[in-house]
Amino acid sequence: MTINTQHGSPQFPSPSSTIASSSREIMDASIQTLVEQKENWIHTPVATRIAIVDALIADFSALAPRWVAASLEAKGLEEDSPYAGDEWVAGTWTLLHSLRQLRQALVDIQKDGHPHIPGPVRTRPDGQVTAQVFPFRSYDRVLFPGIRAEVWMQPGVTAETLASTQAINYQSQTSEGKVALVLGAGNVASIGPMDVLYKLFTDNQVVLFKANPVNAYLGPLLEESFRSLIQPGYLRIVYGGATEGSYLCQHPDIDEIHITGSDKTFDAIVFGPGAEGAARKAARQPLVTKRVTGELGNVSPVIVVPGPWTEQDLAYQAEHIASMLANNAGYNCNATRVIIQQKSWSQRQALLQQIRDVLSHLSTRTAYYPGARERYQAFLDAHPEAEQFGTSNPQHLPWTLIADVDSTNADDICFTTEAFCSLFSETALEATSVVEYIERAVQFANEQLWGTLNITLLVHPGSLKDPAIAAAVDKAVAQLRYGSIGINYWAGTSFVLGSTTWGAFPGHEIYDIQSGNDVVHNSLMFSQPQKSVLYAPFRSKPAPPWFTNQSRISRKLFKQMVQFETAPSWWKIPAIIKTALSG
Structure with a gap:
């Protein structure tokens, strides 16, 4: 087996999957359904979208334990493993937390045309505008003491024009419907579903989601929990590896592509694989000319x-x-x-x-x-x-x-x-x-x-x-x-906060894609973000539950957090705090 390791992210070998690959007939039929519904989606009222999100929260909450159990089994972990908390926080709580924020953003859009920024908007001495996006709600000040986060905007955005850069696909209904192909990541269970939500609710595109073979075992659970999007024809899920992915990327009815993964895979999509693809890249002649976005790797x-x-x-x-x-x-x-x-x-x-x-x-x-x-x-x-x-x-x-x-x-x-x-x-x-x-x-x-x-x-x-x-x-x-900077707090937690952006620093072109060329999550729907910045005490008290020395409590704590996001209430907070302090 040859593994390309030099420069960039790995070129992963083709994994096997427990789920059979979708036939071309199934993939074509899925795309046809999406084509038929793409105009309906962009005209779907905000109130209907809120109802869909409510159903997503209820349905995903109900099967969250099964989602975690499937992930643990696939990763060789027992339910009582010290690492089991990883799957509760990144696999389930992150998704539910983001759905809660998405719901609030939609409520704000329905009322005022754009999501409300929960903290102050400031203009730095150099003119760059920052918006405090976390704590997102009053609960967060108790659940995440001392943690705050900002999104810094690209130069040119002013405090006065900031609101006009939010939820731009909700400010005008003149755009045409599009079909997006989302290629799922295989490492973290929430990545694929959250990418799907971003394309649907922020980019306003219906989605064909191809599960990654590494964690395709989650596909049937995703179909069950995302049925409020699947039943009306706004989402379809298919399976397969590189062969199926290549077919879908070049399908004439796929308008855009989004991938979370490796820069090597991104290059193979845009330019084609092997020596021929490398030659096309060198000649700046992409094989796929439709818009391709990626959230890729990093050293x-x-x-x-x-x-x-x-x-x-x-x-x-x-x-x-x-x-x-x-x-x-x-x-x-x-x-x-x-x-x-x-x-x-x-x-x-x-x-x-x-x-x-x-x-x-x-x-x-x-x-x-x-x-x-x-x-x-x-x-x-x-x-x-x-x-x-x-x-x-x-x-x-x-x-x-x-x-x-x-x-x-x-x-x-x-x-x-x-x-x-x-x-x-x-x-x-x-x-x-x-x-x-x-x-x-x-x-x-x-x-x-x-x-x-x-x-x-x-x-x-x-x-x-x-x-x-x-x-x-x-x-x-x-x-x-x-794209994300953490001061005394792991910058990777920007991935889970939801109101922060997640993606590369802007400016990479397809010929040197590095960490990618777009953001996801970003529940306040900023269209011109530059970076997210997290701030925390030098030593948080209690220590963050994702610390390895907190593993004894993290599994129990994030089970409680999942239950909290299902139906947030101040009555649930004391039990969560008690668990957090018991480590």
Whole structure:
């Protein structure tokens, strides 16, 4: 088996599926139904759409336990596994949470023509407009204490014109109906359904969803829970691999394509596979000329800003960094891949040692994603000094740290290639001051690491008391070319908040797509976002439930959170808080 690992996301081998591929007759019939209903969808009243969302919430809530059980079985996890919480939070709660936000956005559109922004809108000194989008509702201030998030708009958007850039497909009914093909991702159970919702409710397009063979087992459950969209002909679900995907991408009645996955798959769609596709790309002659959007991979960095860290701080942030990798066994496009430190920081090695301690106590997981072992081996071949923690056998890969990667080696696999497995690296930059280091770290992340999806900065509040460092951090946030930025909070949580955007920093053309060319989630339906920025305390209390040392409570907590989103009520909050504090 040949695995293309150099530069970008992996080219995944073709996986097998437990669901038979759809025939061309079935695919054609599905598309024909969508063609017949695409004009009806764009004229569907907002009140009817709200009723559809209500049905989606009720139907998905009812089968959420079955959804989680199917995911656990496929990933080789028992119901009481310390990692079972991953499937409750990213697989079910995230979807229900986003549906709740979508419903509120539609209510606002029905009343005022655009979603209401829940927090202040500000104009920065450079003229860039930011809108606080989280907390989205009063419940969130209690459920996510200390967490807030902003969406920064592209230059040119003003505070006065911001509302006119929201829900633009609801402001005019002059557009023609379209059929969108959504190619599902195989790693996180909520990705496909949320992409479907975005194309339907924000882009106003009916959807043909092709399940990814890796998690096609969820397809029948999706058909059951999304029946309020399927019955009137606004959604169809089909199955298959690359052959079926190629047929659908080139189908004349498919108007647009959206993929969450690898830049290699994106290129194969747009230019065709193999040498012929590479030649078309080089000649700038795409095979598919319809609009193709993607949310793709990233070599996700964590910038560690030196400061007066205590032993407790080191332990907390080591758990934080390791948890960014361990979530979903590292099969996430937002997993930690490169830890960036200042070479002269006196606590650099202490932080690394704390990370080693965390990894050494983590049980390993089934390497369920196709090609994982081959990708892993490519990194070990390049870095035989890699440190491995835990079990390594035909089913499991160890947690792995590659420390002290030479930051001047621009072609190092750790910087150019998304591992998409249980492995990350650390590098250090020379700098004579913290301010200089921050500037160099921003340049390194922007210019040397592949992708623009998400980045996390860890900065101690004591450091921010220095006006020069505070200014450098603010400048860094403005200059970082990433779609999501987390300050003291994993930027990957932008994926689950819903009101934040999720996708690459804008500007990638199809000839150098990197992390993609559009956003999803974005429940306030901004049409010109640039990035999302999350802010959190340096040490959240209680610790986030996705931390590995909170695994004892995360499964129970997110079951409660799922029940909460089914029918939100202040009466349910005390039990949730009690569970969160019991860890």
